[in-house]
Amino acid sequence: MKPRHKRFVFIGLGLLALGVATVLVLxxxxxxxxxxFTPTQVASGEVPQGKSFRIGGMVEDGSLVRENDGLTVRFSxxxxxxxxxxxxxxxxxDLFKEGKGAVAQGQLGADGTFIASEVLAxxxxxxxxxxxxxxxxxxxxxxxxxxxxxxxPQGKKESL
Amino acid sequence: MSVxxxxxSAPMAFYPLAGRLIPWFACVAVVxxxxxxxxxxxxxxxxxxxxxxxxxxxxxxxxxxxxxxxYVVMAVxxxxxxxxxxxxxxxxxxxxAPTGAMxxxxxxxxxxxxxxxxxxxxxxWDARLTSELILLFQYAGVMLLRTSIDDLRRAxxxxxxxxxxxxxxxxxIYFSVQWWNTLHQGASVSMSTGxxxxxxxxxxxxxxxxxxxxxxxxxxxxxxxxxxxxxxxLPVWEGEPTVVQKVAEVR
Numbered sequence: 001m002k003p004r005h006k007r008f009v010f011i012g013l014g015l016l017a018l019g020v021a022t023v024l025v026l027x028x029x030x031x032x033x034x035x036x037f038t039p040t041q042v043a044s045g046e047v048p049q050g051k052s053f054r055i056g057g058m059v060e061d062g063s064l065v066r067e068n069d070g071l072t073v074r075f076s077x078x079x080x081x082x083x084x085x086x087x088x089x090x091x092x093x094d095l096f097k098e099g100k101g102a103v104a105q106g107q108l109g110a111d112g113t114f115i116a117s118e119v120l121a122x123x124x125x126x127x128x129x130x131x132x133x134x135x136x137x138x139x140x141x142x143x144x145x146x147x148x149x150x151x152x153p154q155g156k157k158e159s160l
Numbered sequence: 161m162s163v164x165x166x167x168x169s170a171p172m173a174f175y176p177l178a179g180r181l182i183p184w185f186a187c188v189a190v191v192x193x194x195x196x197x198x199x200x201x202x203x204x205x206x207x208x209x210x211x212x213x214x215x216x217x218x219x220x221x222x223x224x225x226x227x228x229x230x231y232v233v234m235a236v237x238x239x240x241x242x243x244x245x246x247x248x249x250x251x252x253x254x255x256x257a258p259t260g261a262m263x264x265x266x267x268x269x270x271x272x273x274x275x276x277x278x279x280x281x282x283x284x285w286d287a288r289l290t291s292e293l294i295l296l297f298q299y300a301g302v303m304l305l306r307t308s309i310d311d312l313r314r315a316x317x318x319x320x321x322x323x324x325x326x327x328x329x330x331x332x333i334y335f336s337v338q339w340w341n342t343l344h345q346g347a348s349v350s351m352s353t354g355x356x357x358x359x360x361x362x363x364x365x366x367x368x369x370x371x372x373x374x375x376x377x378x379x380x381x382x383x384x385x386x387x388x389x390x391x392x393x394l395p396v397w398e399g400e401p402t403v404v405q406k407v408a409e410v411r
Contacts, residue, residue, distance in 0.1 A: 034340050035343050
């Protein structure tokens, strides 16, 4: 083997070792790298107690209620298996809608209600013109369209 | 007639070749960018959820792709440089870093501008955004490490090792949205599942990607020419002494 071949083998082995080390480290930190917990994890008690964390999921259809003060909102976040009631006082982002993804930061109250201090809208990876969205809404009746992401495209006829 | 390509591994021979290639890449890049921006702003339809705000995608996604792609290319040149002890490879790696850093910054900036109206936050510490920020620091690190070492050979080798080690971050950035739940959405365009975008949107985005790619080639080749002049003491103009030599004479 020529010296330059040795050097390439050395570089290759180095990268391989580095790759394996990275995989192990990332696996070890798996739970620290998630941006939010799902309602199922909340229900099974996997979330930090008495500390601030984020929950994410879909805003349940028909669950959004605005209180009389005009600022406080109540809604449920669901991952289709479990759902968590959330209260939030503040301005919601424009893309926040029922049936769409949202991430809320806050604490779990004693009664199981999540008291959010910040609410973010989670956008999905689907980009299409409004006409296509309408066509999708019709097709959805058969329930064929399924997205791999947390946010199932509802394709509802929505205003822009 | 066969061309002896290996002769272009010599900086002296590569210098004029790069000079001849630059105008072609630059012209096509400008044309494609014009067409891509026109399609992105006037032909592509409005998005059903985000309205017009989504149009930042035509800069954001190509910039983010280029930031990752250029890092890999830089690491490959660094690896070839370490393996073959080739000066031109190190020069290529050196020339790529600033353009890669520029695209990383552009991706972060456009992302923040899109994040505020869409998510409701300029910045969140999720896996995708954080790893992309780390990529920016890596580019900065490669450049800083090079300039902090006076001996050129040592500077070449250290920054090459730094670049190679950092390449582990690229798959982390790319797959972060699949491996962990993040606020950043998943890939709209992927090899396995195809596209989740309307056709004209996708066309405009791919045109912009191609334009950014050709722009990168043109800029990197221009920069590598400057580096060749600087490091090889090449005469800038035929028969004239280099700037460095002139300065030395004046003193």
